[in-house]
Amino acid sequence: MGSSASSGRQSVLAVLDQLEADADQVLALRLDVLSELDRISVLCRLTTVARKFAARGYDVVNQLVDEATATDIGGSLVSVLADRLLISPAAAVRMVKEAADVGARRAITGEPLEPRLTTTAQKAHAGLIGPEHVAVIREFFRQLPASVGHDARERAEEMLGNFAADLRPDQLRKAAAHLAARLNPDGRFCDADRAHKRGFYWRCQDADGMSVGTLWATPELRATLDAVIAKLGAPGVCNPDDPAPTVDGQPPPQAVNRDTRTPGQRAHDALTAMGRAVLASGQLGAHRGLPTAIIVQTTLQDMEKAAGTAITAGGTTLPMSDVIRMAASAYHYLAIFDKHSNRPLYLGRTRIASADQRIVLHARDRGCTFPGCDKPGYLTEVHHIVPYSRGGETEPRKTALACKPHHKLADEGWTVRLNEHGQVEWLPPPHLNRDGPTVNNFHHPQRYLERGQLGPDGDKDN
Numbered sequence: 001m002g003s004s005a006s007s008g009r010q011s012v013l014a015v016l017d018q019l020e021a022d023a024d025q026v027l028a029l030r031l032d033v034l035s036e037l038d039r040i041s042v043l044c045r046l047t048t049v050a051r052k053f054a055a056r057g058y059d060v061v062n063q064l065v066d067e068a069t070a071t072d073i074g075g076s077l078v079s080v081l082a083d084r085l086l087i088s089p090a091a092a093v094r095m096v097k098e099a100a101d102v103g104a105r106r107a108i109t110g111e112p113l114e115p116r117l118t119t120t121a122q123k124a125h126a127g128l129i130g131p132e133h134v135a136v137i138r139e140f141f142r143q144l145p146a147s148v149g150h151d152a153r154e155r156a157e158e159m160l161g162n163f164a165a166d167l168r169p170d171q172l173r174k175a176a177a178h179l180a181a182r183l184n185p186d187g188r189f190c191d192a193d194r195a196h197k198r199g200f201y202w203r204c205q206d207a208d209g210m211s212v213g214t215l216w217a218t219p220e221l222r223a224t225l226d227a228v229i230a231k232l233g234a235p236g237v238c239n240p241d242d243p244a245p246t247v248d249g250q251p252p253p254q255a256v257n258r259d260t261r262t263p264g265q266r267a268h269d270a271l272t273a274m275g276r277a278v279l280a281s282g283q284l285g286a287h288r289g290l291p292t293a294i295i296v297q298t299t300l301q302d303m304e305k306a307a308g309t310a311i312t313a314g315g316t317t318l319p320m321s322d323v324i325r326m327a328a329s330a331y332h333y334l335a336i337f338d339k340h341s342n343r344p345l346y347l348g349r350t351r352i353a354s355a356d357q358r359i360v361l362h363a364r365d366r367g368c369t370f371p372g373c374d375k376p377g378y379l380t381e382v383h384h385i386v387p388y389s390r391g392g393e394t395e396p397r398k399t400a401l402a403c404k405p406h407h408k409l410a411d412e413g414w415t416v417r418l419n420e421h422g423q424v425e426w427l428p429p430p431h432l433n434r435d436g437p438t439v440n441n442f443h444h445p446q447r448y449l450e451r452g453q454l455g456p457d458g459d460k461d462n
């Protein structure tokens with residue numbers, strides 16, 4: 001790095017220092033001397049400044065995206081952004097995607113390129129529009145069919161970018177809907193449009209254990225589910241309130257008569273029955289070394305009290321009543337631990353040694369052990385703390401769960417070891433100069449509450 005680069009760095013840091021000092025001065029201002037109108041104008045000016053900086057942030061993110069292909073910053077850019085800015089991984093993903101559309105770009109040769117959404121980017125960098133406007137415009141393009149040509153898209157972007165500077169996001173959304181109808185008057189969409197939009201996502205599990213999911217179903221999936229729900233969600237079928245629910249064939253009339261479920265509840269129970277049937281069929285084969293099944297971890301003490309919750313390797317919390325009910329079925333594994341010694345007491349339905357160990361790992365690590373990673377156990381691989389090539393054994397004390405990208409880091413200089421609490425620690429190679437947590441508490445939220453109180457045996461973890 002030459003001296004011009006280091007003097008350039010010095011001046012960036014000096015301007016940022018000055019900015020923070022100026023911001024402190026703004027915060028110290030007495031605004032109660034102002035009139036109401038003046039205060040509103042102050043609010044407008046602060047909002048404009050904040051929007052300018054947010055837009056500048058997109059440029060920086062794009063630079064990081066470009067460099068992340070060349071440099072190892074210790075994990076994916078999304079997880080680094082989420083950890084350092086203390087934003088959710090979903091917000092970090094959104095930030096990277098928004099940056100790709102409205103941040104400054106460079107060609108591979110290094111010369112500057114116009115942002116993809118040119119006018120929108122201009123307005124955002126001028127502080128005239130905020131993230132809500134950007135979201136409306138990005139959504140407009142997400143919904144636009146592939147058949148709309150390049151020129152029409154460019155004209156639409158320019159129009160919407162200009163509208164946005166004068167409209168509230170809700171008004172802009174109406175204008176965008178109007179424009180979309182003009183560009184695609186017959187409402188024609190092709191298979192590629194639908195394939196692009198399809199998806200299924202869970203939101204966080206609520207405190208009561210319930211979850212909301214968002215499903216963007218293709219016509220094919222909808223038709224498929226409709227057929228399943230018509231059969232398994234018919235009145236009197238798969239009713240969990242029945243002592244012996246009807247799954248096959250016609251339900252007896254009395255089962256139909258006492259079925260008081262709503263159509264929504266029947267559809268829900270039909271999907272549960274469908275999932276169970278698929279798992280119980282044994283047709284799914286193996287998933288990462290274990291027959292595909294639900295893996296559940298709990299402690300003997302909670303099981304005996306029939307209280308508390310268990311956790312699946314997908315990161316879902318299950319009430320104990322569900323665990324006990326499911327224990328009768330053949331499509332799940334149950335790992336029971338002693339709360340005090342952390343010792344595995346029972347591994348249901350396991351015969352293969354390596355499967356045993358993998359279940360114990362699911363139970364101990366619950367997911368990827370890299371600090372901050374949110375990948376649940378089902379999406380992980382087994383990392384050998386002492387590399388296999390140097391005689392590593394597959395035994396829980398010597399292995400840890402890691403998702404694929406983080407597993408790779410272990411080969412790139414990161415040290416993985418167990419700390420004195422039996423938790424997996426990741427230590428960065430010295431050249432990364434990275435500080436921050438070394439243990440992943442994401443899958444063990446109770447540790448956030450116990451921070452500073454964790455005893456030397458670390459067994460509160462259960």
Ligand SMILES: [Zn+2]
Pocket residue numbers: 368369370373374375402403404405406
């Ligand atoms: Zn990971």
